[in-house]
Amino acid sequence: MTDDLGAPRKVTVQSPIPAMRPIFRSSQLQDDFDRDGYVIVPFLDASQVAELNAHYASLDHDHKSPHGFHVSLDNQDRAFKRAVMDKLQNVARARVDEVFDRAQIFVASYVVKEPGPRGIVPPHQDWTFVDEQRFASCTVWIALSKTTVDNGALGVIQGSHRLFDHHRASPSPQCPTPIGELMFQIFPYLAIKEMEPGQALIFNNRTLHGSPPNLSEVPRIAAGIGIAHEEAELLHHYLLPGTDPPQIECYKVEPAFFHQYSNGKLGQLYDAGQRPEEQICIGREPFVRKAADGESLVQQFLRDGNRFDAALAERMARLFGQSAPRAPSAPARATSSYTFSADFPAMKRVFRAQEHQQALERDGFVVIDFLDAAQVAALVEHYRTTHPEPVKGFYASTFAGDLSYREGVDKRIREVCAERIDALTQDIKIIFGSYIVKGSDEASQMNIHQDMTLVDENEFSGINIWCPLTDLNAHNGPLFVLPGSHRLLRTLRGSTIPAIYDGVRAELMKLLQPVHLRAGQAIIFDQSIIHFSPPNRSGADRVVINVFFAHRDARMVICYHDHSQPEQTVEVFEVDDSLLHVYEHFGTDIHARPNVGRSLGKVPYAFPALTPELLRQRYSLAVPEANVDAPTAASSSTPAASGWCTWLRRLLSA
Numbered sequence: 001m002t003d004d005l006g007a008p009r010k011v012t013v014q015s016p017i018p019a020m021r022p023i024f025r026s027s028q029l030q031d032d033f034d035r036d037g038y039v040i041v042p043f044l045d046a047s048q049v050a051e052l053n054a055h056y057a058s059l060d061h062d063h064k065s066p067h068g069f070h071v072s073l074d075n076q077d078r079a080f081k082r083a084v085m086d087k088l089q090n091v092a093r094a095r096v097d098e099v100f101d102r103a104q105i106f107v108a109s110y111v112v113k114e115p116g117p118r119g120i121v122p123p124h125q126d127w128t129f130v131d132e133q134r135f136a137s138c139t140v141w142i143a144l145s146k147t148t149v150d151n152g153a154l155g156v157i158q159g160s161h162r163l164f165d166h167h168r169a170s171p172s173p174q175c176p177t178p179i180g181e182l183m184f185q186i187f188p189y190l191a192i193k194e195m196e197p198g199q200a201l202i203f204n205n206r207t208l209h210g211s212p213p214n215l216s217e218v219p220r221i222a223a224g225i226g227i228a229h230e231e232a233e234l235l236h237h238y239l240l241p242g243t244d245p246p247q248i249e250c251y252k253v254e255p256a257f258f259h260q261y262s263n264g265k266l267g268q269l270y271d272a273g274q275r276p277e278e279q280i281c282i283g284r285e286p287f288v289r290k291a292a293d294g295e296s297l298v299q300q301f302l303r304d305g306n307r308f309d310a311a312l313a314e315r316m317a318r319l320f321g322q323s324a325p326r327a328p329s330a331p332a333r334a335t336s337s338y339t340f341s342a343d344f345p346a347m348k349r350v351f352r353a354q355e356h357q358q359a360l361e362r363d364g365f366v367v368i369d370f371l372d373a374a375q376v377a378a379l380v381e382h383y384r385t386t387h388p389e390p391v392k393g394f395y396a397s398t399f400a401g402d403l404s405y406r407e408g409v410d411k412r413i414r415e416v417c418a419e420r421i422d423a424l425t426q427d428i429k430i431i432f433g434s435y436i437v438k439g440s441d442e443a444s445q446m447n448i449h450q451d452m453t454l455v456d457e458n459e460f461s462g463i464n465i466w467c468p469l470t471d472l473n474a475h476n477g478p479l480f481v482l483p484g485s486h487r488l489l490r491t492l493r494g495s496t497i498p499a500i501y502d503g504v505r506a507e508l509m510k511l512l513q514p515v516h517l518r519a520g521q522a523i524i525f526d527q528s529i530i531h532f533s534p535p536n537r538s539g540a541d542r543v544v545i546n547v548f549f550a551h552r553d554a555r556m557v558i559c560y561h562d563h564s565q566p567e568q569t570v571e572v573f574e575v576d577d578s579l580l581h582v583y584e585h586f587g588t589d590i591h592a593r594p595n596v597g598r599s600l601g602k603v604p605y606a607f608p609a610l611t612p613e614l615l616r617q618r619y620s621l622a623v624p625e626a627n628v629d630a631p632t633a634a635s636s637s638t639p640a641a642s643g644w645c646t647w648l649r650r651l652l653s654a
Contacts (some may be wrong), residue, residue, distance in 0.1 A: 021135050021229050027411050031578065037161035037207035040193060041099065042202035043142050048091050053144050056221055064077050068213065070120030072109040073262050081259040084109055088223055089595065100227055100303045105224035105358055106234055107258040111141065113152040113214040117319050120213045122183040123190060123585045126205040126430055128168045128237055133427070135232040137205045141194040151213035154201055155190030159304030161206035166290055167250050169237035171267035178292040184288035185325050188313035189301045212316065238266065239287060241273045246287035251279040253449040263351045298328045314512050338572040339458065346633040352426050364486035364529035367515065370467050370522035375416050380469050382412050383435055383543055390541050393443035397434040398580055407581055408435040409435055413545050416628050419549065427553045432580040436544045438536035445535040448508055451527035453559050460554035465547040467522035476538035479523065480512035485530040488618065489608040492570050494559035495591050501530060504610045511619050560593050570605040573597040
């Protein structure tokens with residue numbers, strides 16, 4: 001490879017919490033993996049474990065290192081490494097296909113700790129193997145002997161896959177990491193996973209993991225298998241020697257790369273001022289040395305549910321002749337970490353096409369062709385299967401008390417829509433998909449509303465993709481919107497917060513504009529836009545899918561105002577992205593103070609309200625009264641539903 005690379009495309013650093021293509025067949029495993037960064041599952045039976053142990057014993061392991069830890073990829077013989085991978089793949093392939101959805105195996109090796117105190121593996125992250133804006137890679141770490149804290153079992157730090165936003169490049173230690181100088185401090189936060197032979201710890205390659213030395217009298221033998229979605233291109237990032245400022249190159253590689261280039265081999269190349277041979281660069285980026293603050297990192301570990309293992313800290317201190325790290329103080333309680341201003345901030349871009357982004361920012365919505373006829377038919381079939389009887393009034397799958405049903409709907413909608421959403425958007429995460437249904441009766445009307453605040457709108461917008469599965473017309477409850485209303489007044493919105501439009505409903509009904517959509521078309525709108533839909537009088541259910549997404553960096557929030565207190569404040573809670581999957585209060589005690597998430601404190605809030613004067617100033621009230629598509633006065637006067645249903649309907653698009 002020459003230095004004359006022209007202008008390679010920029011390598012974009014991935015998000016700390018990216019929206020990635022699912023890799024597990026089980027939605028529960030996927031959820032646990034996304035939340036914790038790892039799962040533990042039964043993987044191989046006793047006969048398969050015995051077969052692999054016999055195979056390991058038959059090999060000549062001339063790559064064993066003096067420090068007691070070695071992997072078969074360290075062997076200098078490519079045929080040896082290929083044979084190991086073939087054996088592991090042949091034994092595990094069927095189980096891989098059972099656990100994972102459309103998986104490729106890109107590397108496999110034996111991972112062994114010989115007896116002795118030197119075989120410590122410090123907490124670390126594995127290389128970046130794929131484009132982590134779209135895909136996750138993981139390692140299936142299979143115990144081939146019983147693993148305990150005494151013989152060097154693997155440990156992980158829960159939630160640590162969300163902490164860092166850098167490409168993880170080779171070689172080590174030449175390429176510094178954010179935790180390079182904190183190894184001993186953070187080691188006690190490893191949750192050591194004692195496992196039976198045949199069990200597998202499946203961890204995100206972003207997850208911090210490590211292990212103590214093997215203090216038993218026999219080797220601790222395991223197998224490691226690298227997994228990614230079959231559509232993911234394999235990548236490798238390499239710290240270029242001799243560049244000022246430092247640069248990282250990205251290569252598109254094949255599995256054979258990992259047989260040819262171990263970390264040790266790459267380290268030798270770096271020290272010799274060379275690149276890996278015959279690798280084609282597809283991007284280059286500056287390398288910025290990042291450093292983590294130890295105390296802040298520890299506090300985050302604790303907030304994510306990790307604990308300080310004092311016994312492990314003492315053990316490591318004795319082995320290495322150091323003073324044991326002290327147990328930390330309790331995580332600091334956030335009391336005022338959320339701010340709110342009436343000014344409109346600039347929001348992070350989410351659309352690939354500039355015209356779509358401009359329309360969203362200007363009007364609060366954009367209308368596109370979204371699903372084809374086959375995709376619409378697939379979702380109609382799924383809906384009819386799960387809803388054989390017509391609904392009454394207004395219904396959304398988010399209301400369901402059966403959380404597994406909510407999850408199933410979300411999964412099916414994602415399956416059908418994910419590819420199209422990927423083509424339209426950038427740097428986003430899908431948070432939830434749902435069915436929104438109007439039964440054929442007057443109670444199906446959705447009155448004027450904004451959706452509740454579900455993301456931190458200091459930087460991000462919560463966005464809905466609202467796509468009907470049948471053509472909309474004047475009779476089946478079409479959608480009306482007020483263009484630009486997302487920027488009339490900056491708001492916090494929730495079940496107990498007074499709405500800005502309560503005093504101007506009659507004026508708003510004159511300004512609302514109909515959105516004419518065919519089945520498969522979609523309106524993609526900012527959740528703060530004012531919208532409305534009349535009742536469905538068509539004689540058949542009107543079914544819509546709604547996909548809620550946001551920028552990949554957006555944190556989820558919900559807002560609460562305590563009416564019993566005199567102060568003009570709103571309490572903001574940071575919640576997990578799984579809120580709409582698990583929050584059962586949608587159907588019960590929705591007006592109560594949230595019992596989920598973490599309070600970010602109370603923020604001053606003026607409770608703004610729209611006035612006729614402001615509407616006249618912005619819109620001139622110049623809408624023709626004879627507009628046949630406009631909602632009628634009679635429909636606007638239909639009383640709103642009472643109780644929790646009113647707020648629930650405010651949550652979701654009509």
